[in-house]
Amino acid sequence: MNMKSNIYMMLNDIDSEADAYQEEAWSEVEAKRTKKKVLGRVRRKGRKKYVMAGVCAAAAFALLTVMPLRGAVADAVEQLSYRIGAFLGIDKNLAPYEQIVNQSVTEDGITITLNSVVLDVDELVVSTTEVYEDAITEGGPGLMGNVYINGVRASGAAGGGSYTTDEHTREVVMKYYLNQVDLAELSREVNVAIRFSDYEENRGGWEFKFTASGEQLSADTQTIDLTYRYQLPDGCNITFTKYTSNAMGQKIFYTNDGNKNDYDMKLEGTDNLGNPVSFYVSSSNKEGGRFVIDNSAGNLSDEAETLTLTPYAVKYPETSGRLSHDFEQVGEAFTIEVR
Numbered sequence: 304m305n306m307k308s309n310i311y312m313m314l315n316d317i318d319s320e321a322d323a324y325q326e327e328a329w330s331e332v333e334a335k336r337t338k339k340k341v342l343g344r345v346r347r348k349g350r351k352k353y354v355m356a357g358v359c360a361a362a363a364f365a366l367l368t369v370m371p372l373r374g375a376v377a378d379a380v381e382q383l384s385y386r387i388g389a390f391l392g393i394d395k396n397l398a399p400y401e402q403i404v405n406q407s408v409t410e411d412g413i414t415i416t417l418n419s420v421v422l423d424v425d426e427l428v429v430s431t432t433e434v435y436e437d438a439i440t441e442g443g444p445g446l447m448g449n450v451y452i453n454g455v456r457a458s459g460a461a462g463g464g465s466y467t468t469d470e471h472t473r474e475v476v477m478k479y480y481l482n483q484v485d486l487a488e489l490s491r492e493v494n495v496a497i498r499f500s501d502y503e504e505n506r507g508g509w510e511f512k513f514t515a516s517g518e519q520l521s522a523d524t525q526t527i528d529l530t531y532r533y534q535l536p537d538g539c540n541i542t543f544t545k546y547t548s549n550a551m552g553q554k555i556f557y558t559n560d561g562n563k564n565d566y567d568m569k570l571e572g573t574d575n576l577g578n579p580v581s582f583y584v585s586s587s588n589k590e591g592g593r594f595v596i597d598n599s600a601g602n603l604s605d606e607a608e609t610l611t612l613t614p615y616a617v618k619y620p621e622t623s624g625r626l627s628h629d630f631e632q633v634g635e636a637f638t639i640e641v642r
Contacts, residue, residue, distance in 0.1 A: 386430045387421060390464065390476035392598040395550035397421060400520040408509045412436035415446070415499055415509045422493075422517035423551045424524060425486055427458070427479045429497065438470040446507070450479045451496040457484040460586055480586050492516040524549040527641070533614050533634025535566050541614070544591075546639050553603055555582055558591040566616040569630060570594055574607035582612065608642040 388397050400421050407416040418430040427450055450458035463477030479497075481489060492514055499509040529543035539561025547554045555570070570582040580603065582594035596603060603610075615630035 386418060386474070387428055387476055390430070390474075391428070391552070392602070393550070393552060394602050397550055400517075400523075400550060402513070402515055404511065404513050406511050406513070408511065410509055411501075411507050413446075413507065413509070417497065417511045417513075420495075420513075420515055421520070421551065422489065422515045423520055423549070424517060424547070425481045425489060426551075427481060427495070427515070428551070429475075429477050429479065431475045431477075433473040433475060435471050435473075439467055439473060446475075446499045446501055446509075448477065448479065448497050448499045450481065451498070452481065452484050452488065452493050454494070454496075455484060457481040459483050462585065478585070482586075489517055490521055491518060520549055520551070525641075527639060529555070529639065531634075531637045535561070535568075535616055535633055536618070537561065537563060537565055539563050539566075541568070541634075546641070548603075548641065552598065553582075553596040554585075555594040556591070557593070559587075559589065562589045564589045566618055567626065567630075568594070568614060568616045568633075570612040570614055572610060572612035572636065574604060574611075575609045576604055576607060578604055578607070580610055580612065603641075608640065610639045610641055611636055612639070613637075 387393075387401060388395065400423075401419050402421070403419045404417045405419075407414055409415075412435065414434040416432040416434075418432060420430070421428040429448065433446065448458075448461065449456060458479040459482045460480045461477050463475065465473050465475040467473050493516070495513055495515050497511045500507045525548040527546040529545055531543045532540060534540050539559050542558050542560070544556045544558060547556070564587055568584050570580075572580050574580055579600060581597040581600070583597050584592055585595040586592050613632060613636045614634040616633045617627050617630045620626060
């Protein structure tokens with residue numbers, strides 16, 4: 304199987320203000336400009352991801368429960384639950400938190416199957432399979448999704464990756480950042496709609512509706528308040544507000560008081576066991592954002608008690624779109640007690 308990596312649509316790392324993406328009908332120039340900007344923002348470290356094919360149709364039920372499953376249904380659920388974890392490099396069991404949707408919509412020669420979702424506090428992680436009548440060409444097409452919660456537009460940015468499994472099929476996992484709704488609303492069961500469209504050709508209307516709940520994952524999420532602060536070269540003060548950890552991974556949230564979003568940042572360090580630990584910015588705007596753990600070298604050890612991290616930053620390119628690797632230290636090392 305040709306598992307060619309095709310990481311695309313990384314809107315989350317590029318000044319992802321929702322107002323810039325309100326219009327659904329983009330011009331061709333805007334689409335090409337955005338795609339170029341997005342592709343230039345892809346995370347530089349290649350993450351090895353895998354995908355499991357051959358999902359059984361017997362998994363067509365609305366909500367994944369923790370009841371014992373048997374036979375083909377159990378096999379299908381295991382494959383679907385494996386998909387998101389494998390794409391994201393997560394070695395935890397996501398089955399208690401993952402909802403199997405298994406809905407398909409065909410339009411304009413493209414069939415999108417919504418496999419499963421995980422509602423992770425303020426993110427909706429979505430697994431889809433795209434099947435095209437025509438062979439998939441390099442770099443296209445690009446399908447963009449918008450998420451609505453209880454009838455209101457909820458997503459302002461997204462990021463993820465895909466693999467082409469054959470010349471007509473693409474497996475995709477995307478994270479949609481639900482930064483346009485009240486977090487309290489996401490702590491209970493909500494009505495979700497996802498609408499996909501081809502953002503280059505302004506075609507399509509693939510829509511899926513289902514209910515989802517992040518209550519269990521929220522209950523199983525560790526939250527630690529933070530107060531660490533450092534200053535970027537342009538004078539913006541970055542203040543860490545909290546660290547969270549659950550089966551989906553670890554995140555560090557921050558605020559930015561400078562009303563700018565001109566620097567890429569990362570955190571490098573080790574845990575108390577000597578294992579290397581790294582965080583990168585997964586979403587950001589002029590007011591703040593979040594770091595997420597880089598698990599390309601492995602997940603955070605369950606035995607880790609502390610993380611000691613140092614912040615680094617590099618200025619975004621103003622014209623070329625080519626990212627620099629010349630990160631410089633911008634603050635002193637700090638420690639988070641995670642156990």
